Amino acid sequence: MLTRFPALDALLTELVGTARDILGNTFVGAYIQGSFALGGGDEHSDCDFIIATTVLPSGRAEADLRRLHDEIPTRTGPWTSELEGSYADIASLRSVADMGVPWLFNNHGHRELTWDTHCNNPHARWILRNRGITMAGPPVTDLVDEVPPEALRDEARAALPTIMSDLRTWAPFDIAWTQRYAVATYCRTLYTLDTAEVAYKRQAMEWARDHLDPRWRPLLTQAIEDRALGWDPAAPPRPGSMAETYAFAAYAEASGTVGR
The missing domain is CATH 3.30.460.10 (Beta Polymerase, domain 2)
Structure with missing residues (x-):
């Protein structure tokens, strides 16, 4: 298989x-x-x-x-x-x-x-x-x-400042799926900066929950657990989750060399 x-x-x-x-x-x-x-x-x-x-x-x-x-x-x-x-x-x-x-x-x-x-x-x-x-x-x-570690880190570092604006060009921000996708993307980018490897979404969010500031654990847990909901264009983000996601984005952009 x-x-x-x-x-x-x-x-x-x-x-x-x-x-x-x-x-x-x-x-x-x-x-x-x-x-x-x-x-x-x-x-x-x-x-x-x-x-x-x-x-x-x-x-x-x-x-x-x-x-x-x-x-x-x-x-x-x-x-x-x-x-x-x-x-x-x-x-x-x-x-x-x-x-x-x-x-x-x-x-x-x-x-x-x-x-x-x-x-x-x-x-x-x-x-x-x-x-x-x-x-x-x-x-x-x-x-x-082989891909040199710095090629991966340079790509991730360059991507961090524009993740949210790039996402806005193609994803609707009034649905829960986009909120979860944004959280996962920041986690994957920080994971690559730290490890010079690539993780899938859940793996990166679980890593972030274990390694980043504990202040983000509720948001990361919500994004992990809600992934099972899948794509639903009628489902709005959970109350307060977008505000937390924007705050997490600012944290990720400011701490883009986490673990280095």
């Missing part, structure tokens, strides 16, 4: 098989990254993938991949809108020097592929190299170099 969800495993297996047929001899391998690779994937997670190729898809192969990802979300089933990942050429996949090269990217829930750097950054590459699950092809360590 790739994950603990048979329906997701079946979808991933079909995706890899179809992508291999489309890509032909440019197909190198397929890998799970993200929360499922980290061991924290659950029914509320999307499933992140990387499909490695000898060259970036173009021409007929690109067109066929676009048709594939346009069709998958139209199917029934719990996971058809939860795949997220990129088609990455092995040259830019290997070295940290090529972070930021755009890859053909499928944003979960979207039917149109875009050229994006979403999966080509230090934390995604760290997960892939250190925790990636091989679905097809050679071991991922044959394709991806």
